Amino acid sequence: MTTENDIKRMMARGCEFLGTEYAILGGAMSWISERNLVSAISNAGGFGVIACGAMEPHMLDEEIAETAKRTDKPFGVNLITMHPQLEELIEVCAKHEVSHVVLAGGLPPGWAIPKIKEFGAKLICFAPAFALAKKLARSGVDALVIEGMEAGGHIGPVSTSVLAQEILPELRDELPIFIAGGIGRGHAIAAWLEVGAVGVQLGTRFVCASECIAHENFKKAFIRAPARDAIVSTQIDDRLPVIPVRALKNKGTQEFAAKQIEVAKRLDAGEIEMGEAQLQIEHFWAGALRRAVIEGDVENGSLMAGQSVGMVKAEEPVADIIATLMDEAVKALEKNRG
Incomplete structure (x- = not known):
């Protein structure tokens, strides 16, 4: 036994x-x-x-x-x-x-x-x-x-x-x-x-x-979500050293694509270097995650979750x-x- x-x-x-x-x-x-x-x-x-x-x-x-x-x-x-x-x-x-x-x-x-x-x-x-x-x-x-x-x-x-x-x-x-x-x-x-x-x-x-x-909203989003909703972020520009992130799909995942385009343009213009570009991407995720976890904005924030969320x-x-x-x-x- x-x-x-x-x-x-x-x-x-x-x-x-x-x-x-x-x-x-x-x-x-x-x-x-x-x-x-x-x-x-x-x-x-x-x-x-x-x-x-x-x-x-x-x-x-x-x-x-x-x-x-x-x-x-x-x-x-x-x-x-x-x-x-x-x-x-x-x-x-x-x-x-x-x-x-x-x-x-x-x-x-x-x-x-x-x-x-x-x-x-x-x-x-x-x-x-x-x-x-x-x-x-x-x-x-x-x-x-x-x-x-x-x-x-x-x-x-x-x-x-x-x-x-x-x-x-x-x-x-x-x-x-x-x-x-x-x-x-x-x-x-x-x-x-x-x-x-x-x-x-x-x-x-x-x-x-x-x-x-x-936040209660964050927890409710997890309880409702099936495994298939935990999706991987898309890399828009191959030059950006973006580590893929798995999160529940929402407006925030679309905003990440827009952020990459913005950072890539600044890179093209010589306004920032690659190291700074990567840090800006990381700061995006930190801010978006805080909006969802602490403030409860589950539409625009980042709902980082694994496929076990189901x-x-x-x-x-x-x-x-x-x-x-x-x-x-x-x-x-x-x-x-x-």
Whole structure:
């Protein structure tokens, strides 16, 4: 008879790495993964991750301190490699002795890895391709998250199932690997654990948590949406280094196309350089996401969501979400081994 202890044994390596009861990472979502949701995930036995996004160092300083007031359990901080103040943000993490740093947005600069490790933090990076996964493993990162294109927000071009088939068999013995993208139920968690993952990361599933500060309109949009409504943004100009974003279709997705045209024209006119062009695109998403998450403008704001959004059915406490996921995982294993 499969029990929760069997699932925990399969998660043991991930739990040990994170210092948690369950090897379930909260996906870092800008404006959403802040002190309230992050601490709730950690208090419920998972691993909450603060989304630094476009925060200034003083803002991250306050967010870490406020999160620590709300939980005595481990939590991490997600930093974007292209952030112009990355070094200062890492210093803030060092000041607070953050246990885990998650770097997103491509290969981190060479100096960043030793700087993070020198204050004792474990470093987690995203692997959207096999070649990058191998490079990250060689560079000394402590764990990888394989995130497929089914995820919400900024995504890579390959599905979770294909990436996992490429990367897991090759690297799972070298370092812990977590799976993300399109996970909405415990059945998928059980399946990934059985093939060698040490745990999973979920973002979309936690958006409608009671503890999440997202506006009621934002949550209602998630509860109503089917998977097919979570679409990928279109790149208008090949010169612009635009990372595709998956979000629920609305006027905001159309406005992004117009923003790209505007930025491309300024690039043509020599008014801005490529680095500034990319930052303007990132700032567009940060502003559009805030309009939807905080102000509740679900027509013009950005509704970043993964394809698992169709499995979000109601607002409920984080503890209940994690309990349901674990119960589903146990039942799935029982059925598979029946």
